[in-house]
Amino acid sequence: xxxxxxxxxxxxxxxxxxxxxxxxxxxxVSALWLAPGLVSLIAFAALLTQVDxxxxxxxxxxxxxxxxAASLCWLWAVEGFxxxxxxxxxGAVCLIGAAIxxxxxxx
Numbered sequence: 001x002x003x004x005x006x007x008x009x010x011x012x013x014x015x016x017x018x019x020x021x022x023x024x025x026x027x028x029v030s031a032l033w034l035a036p037g038l039v040s041l042i043a044f045a046a047l048l049t050q051v052d053x054x055x056x057x058x059x060x061x062x063x064x065x066x067x068x069a070a071s072l073c074w075l076w077a078v079e080g081f082x083x084x085x086x087x088x089x090x091g092a093v094c095l096i097g098a099a100i101x102x103x104x105x106x107x
Contacts, residue, residue, distance in 0.1 A: 003052045003102060007063055010047035011070035017041035019078070058101060065098030 020037025023029040053059035069091040072083045083091070 002050070004066075006047050006050045007066040007098075008070060010044050010051075010063065011067045012074070013040050013044035013047055014067065015071055015074045017044060019074070053102070054106070062098040062101040065094035065096075065101075068094040 017037045017040035020033045020040065024031055024033050024037075048059065048063060051059045051063070053062070072087050072091045075081050075087075076083055
């Protein structure tokens with residue numbers, strides 16, 4: 001049952017890495033933010049390889065749903081914007097889809 005943990009860790013590593021680039025390009029922060037951003041993106045890639053999945057494409061597909069939900073958490077916790085009910089509903093639908101991809105019976 002390690003898969004959900006690695007998906008969540010990978011999502012926040014990717015979001016943090018991408019946010020560093022966003023902050024440099026859009027918010028005018030120091031380019032020094034790019035160094036930890038790159039480290040975070042490397043950590044994201046390494047974490048995603050730890051997911052229990054039979055194929056990379058399936059892992060990436062399921063990860064997409066987790067990424068969306070984690071992005072909404074980031075929006076609230078880091079950027080200070082509370083997601084609305086449509087954000088919550090969309091995030092829940094994405095997590096349900098991710099669970100279907102990961103835990104669906106395979107024969």
